[in-house]
Amino acid sequence: MLYMEDWMVRTPDHFSLCFAGDHLAVCIWLSAPLPEGWDLKVGVEREGKKNVIQLQREGDLFSARLTAEMLGEDGYYFLQIRGTNGDVVRHSNVFLAMVYHSINAAEEFPPVLPSEFQQMERRLTALN
DSSP: OEEEETTEEEOOTTOEEEETTOOSSOEEEEEOOOOTTOEEEEEEEETTEEEEEEOEEETTEEEEEOOTTTTOSOEEEEEEEEEEETTEEEEEEEEEEEEEOOOOGGGGSOOOOOHHHHHHHHHHHHHO
């Protein structure tokens, strides 16, 4: 859980978002006591590449379920909260988060065909 007060985000020591390749398994949570009307997004930057993650609001808690596309590679990421309320735009401090290395061995092998497809392929081969 992250905490934002007066647009300063506090993170735990060695803050980690996830492991590279994690998909829909991790949620980022931000506690921010803001008046109604504020919409928050997380700006993400790694090695010059940038992304934006929309946060959903439930009272004073803002959250987003992370996908593999949002944080694709391992390493350190710079993050910053960007809030809008009508024409008003406000930014938090920039803070660091780690995405840890993952072996992701399954990506190195071609997907296995379901047995139905293998059976159909055998039948077609036999017919020819």
